[in-house]
Amino acid sequence: MTEIKDLNRFWNAYKESRLGLIGLAILLFFVTLAVFAPYIAPYDPHEMFKPMEHPGSDHLLGTNDIGQDILSELIYGARVSLFIAFFVSVVSGIIGTAFGLLSGYFEMFGFFLMRIVDAFLAIPRLPLIIVIAAFMRPSIWNLIFIFIILGWPITTRIIRSEVLSLRTRNYVEAARMVGAPDTYILMKHILPNVFPLLVVRLIIEASHVIIAESSLSFLGLGDPTAKSWGMILHYAFVYPTIFISDLWMWWMLPAGLCITFTILSLTFIGYALEELVNPRLRGMTRI
Amino acid sequence: MIEVKDLRKYFSSGILKKQYIKAVDGVSFQIERGETLGLVGESGCGKTTVGKLLLRLIEPTSGKISFDGIDLLQLKKKELRKVRPRMQMIFQDPEASLNPGMKVGDSIAEPLKLQGGLNKREIKNKVSELIETVGLNPEHVNRYPYQLSGGQNQRVVLARVLALNPDFIVADEPTSSLDVSVQAQILNLIRDLKRELHLTLLFISHDLEVVRHMSDRIAVMYHGKIVEIGNAKDIFNDARHPYTNTLISPASIVDIKTTSDYHGVSGCVFYPGCPFAAEICSKKEPEMVEIGSGHWVACYYIS
Numbered sequence: 001m002t003e004i005k006d007l008n009r010f011w012n013a014y015k016e017s018r019l020g021l022i023g024l025a026i027l028l029f030f031v032t033l034a035v036f037a038p039y040i041a042p043y044d045p046h047e048m049f050k051p052m053e054h055p056g057s058d059h060l061l062g063t064n065d066i067g068q069d070i071l072s073e074l075i076y077g078a079r080v081s082l083f084i085a086f087f088v089s090v091v092s093g094i095i096g097t098a099f100g101l102l103s104g105y106f107e108m109f110g111f112f113l114m115r116i117v118d119a120f121l122a123i124p125r126l127p128l129i130i131v132i133a134a135f136m137r138p139s140i141w142n143l144i145f146i147f148i149i150l151g152w153p154i155t156t157r158i159i160r161s162e163v164l165s166l167r168t169r170n171y172v173e174a175a176r177m178v179g180a181p182d183t184y185i186l187m188k189h190i191l192p193n194v195f196p197l198l199v200v201r202l203i204i205e206a207s208h209v210i211i212a213e214s215s216l217s218f219l220g221l222g223d224p225t226a227k228s229w230g231m232i233l234h235y236a237f238v239y240p241t242i243f244i245s246d247l248w249m250w251w252m253l254p255a256g257l258c259i260t261f262t263i264l265s266l267t268f269i270g271y272a273l274e275e276l277v278n279p280r281l282r283g284m285t286r287i
Numbered sequence: 288m289i290e291v292k293d294l295r296k297y298f299s300s301g302i303l304k305k306q307y308i309k310a311v312d313g314v315s316f317q318i319e320r321g322e323t324l325g326l327v328g329e330s331g332c333g334k335t336t337v338g339k340l341l342l343r344l345i346e347p348t349s350g351k352i353s354f355d356g357i358d359l360l361q362l363k364k365k366e367l368r369k370v371r372p373r374m375q376m377i378f379q380d381p382e383a384s385l386n387p388g389m390k391v392g393d394s395i396a397e398p399l400k401l402q403g404g405l406n407k408r409e410i411k412n413k414v415s416e417l418i419e420t421v422g423l424n425p426e427h428v429n430r431y432p433y434q435l436s437g438g439q440n441q442r443v444v445l446a447r448v449l450a451l452n453p454d455f456i457v458a459d460e461p462t463s464s465l466d467v468s469v470q471a472q473i474l475n476l477i478r479d480l481k482r483e484l485h486l487t488l489l490f491i492s493h494d495l496e497v498v499r500h501m502s503d504r505i506a507v508m509y510h511g512k513i514v515e516i517g518n519a520k521d522i523f524n525d526a527r528h529p530y531t532n533t534l535i536s537p538a539s540i541v542d543i544k545t546t547s548d549y550h551g552v553s554g555c556v557f558y559p560g561c562p563f564a565a566e567i568c569s570k571k572e573p574e575m576v577e578i579g580s581g582h583w584v585a586c587y588y589i590s
């Protein structure tokens with residue numbers, strides 16, 4: 001559906017948003033860290049040196065209680081946190097979109113599916129995550145599973161309400177008038193037009209997942225073998241003298257900042273995109 | 288060609304206390320093959336709803352529609368899809384009638400592709416042919432709707448609608464969202480095409496002048512009902528219903544009071560606003576009476 005020209009048009013509009021550009025720059029920074037971690041990080045994050053070193057020329061952010069280089073942990077941490085966020089938002093996005101399309105287009109199916117979605121949405125998210133995570137063996141894949149289970153109903157509802165409005169658009173009616181079957185209309189006329197909204201949703205979902213994963217890890221319910229930012233916080237937090245010395249400044253603060261900035265960047269991008277997608281928020285008019 | 292009998296469409300709103308909007312409330316008319324019937328009435332009186340009901344884009348609450356001898360409301364989904372290409376609709380807002388993510392050439396080709404039976408080359412030729420018929424340039428095919436003007440987009444819509452050689456077209460205020468300067472062009476194009484291709488047309492508008500320009504016969508609609516129907520000439524020279532008169536010369540009659548509670552009225556729909564209202568008008572709904580050949584009016588005042 002899109003071509004180079006459209007992308008150009010889109011990019012020109014996106015560029016107008018300063019927040020959007022800042023967000024994109026920050027996100028790119030973390031994505032680069034994640035992708036090229038082995039080249040950027042000074043050490044293997046599991047390698048052990050002298051424990052509790054203060055920041056110095058060997059270890060820019062010092063070492064932790066078992067002697068691992070904190071800077072390297074942070075850089076590899078970007079991998080874990082971003083991978084989980086990316087994977088969850090894509091998979092729950094696909095499930096949510098499929099159900100959203102069907103339930104928006106077929107009334108009966110939609111009616112029943114929405115009751116299920118309502119049931120899912122009635123459960124408070126974070127407490128449930130904590131309860132489930134506490135009972136399941138903590139592993140990355142279990143976390144991913146929980147997040148997907150909790151993410152798809154929201155996407156479904158958002159996509160459904162968009163489909164409900166799209167399906168009475170004149171061009172959808174016009175397609176029906178020329179004898180187009182339902183599947184054709186869904187794939188060709190409705191899906192491409194929910195796509196922008198979906199992208200916004202995926203980005204917001206990704207930031208939710210990062211918050212949730214960090215919170216769980218911080219509480220000790222994360223995967224102890226995966227060094228996410230939340231896990232770094234957790235180990236630092238349980239260290240006895242963390243707050244009565246300066247330790248927190250290089251052990252906790254950087255991880256906290258990484259989480260904060262990643263979420264900020266996603267939020268900024270989300271804002272910028274939403275402004276483009278939602279005509280009511282859009283100052284710019286199309287020619 | 289088209290025969291509509293006592294068509295009704297009530298939209299329900301409200302969850303706890305059901306309320307009904309009688310968008311179309313007992314409408315009957317016929318359209319002969321090759322004829323243009325104009326449908327006029329103020330905004331919200333149910334014109335679009337009538338158009339969509341005729342093509343079964345929405346399901347009626349009750350009534351009967353026959354299209355070329357086929358009882359439309361009895362058709363199953365599959366059978367309906369077969370008949371559909373013979374009836375088309377042109378909507379008010381041309382840009383909304385075209386998928387914003389599709390090049391207009393693809394939009395015109397879409398019905399041909401869905402219909403099947405043509406190869407790529409034939410489709411391309413047919414598209415060029417249609418483009419020419421509606422007065423667009425060949426280079427327009429690679430544009431997107433947002434890159435074209437309203438008038439150009441409405442031409443694209445026309446080309447698309449004509450692609451399957453329909454018999455019957457509902458044109459729902461096809462020019463009311465366009466600049467005045469292009470309105471006449473599009474109207475004349477539709478009229479010429481109709482003549483050339485022997486189309487049957489239901490032409491909807493709130494503008495009586497436009498309808499007069501386009502139609503052989505005219506139906507005047509008020510709050511979900513047809514109050515007067517007849518030849519275009521008769522409607523203009525010999526309008527009988529007070530509402531028709533307010534449309535023809537708005538200055539001649541005192542302002543019609545606009546009331547929102549007309550749904551509760553048991554008598555004539557126009558009673559609350561009618562300058563000639565008598566007692567009976569509020570009690571019993573007037574029936575359609577034929578006062579000249581093919582000229583029907585629903586009003587006590589005339590008889």
Ligand SMILES: Nc1ncnc2c1ncn2[C@@H]1O[C@H](COP(=O)(O)OP(=O)(O)OP(=O)(O)O)[C@@H](O)[C@H]1O
Pocket residue numbers: 298299308309310328329330331332333334335336337493
């Ligand atoms: N899908 C719907 N749900 C509920 N009410 C509707 C719906 N469609 C139309 N209506 C109502 O039915 C009435 C008739 O609407 P319709 O669009 O047919 O009027 P119209 O004569 O075409 O008006 P306009 O000149 O503004 O296009 C209006 O009161 C409208 O609010």
Ligand SMILES: [Mg+2]
Pocket residue numbers: 334335336459
């Ligand atoms: Mg209308």
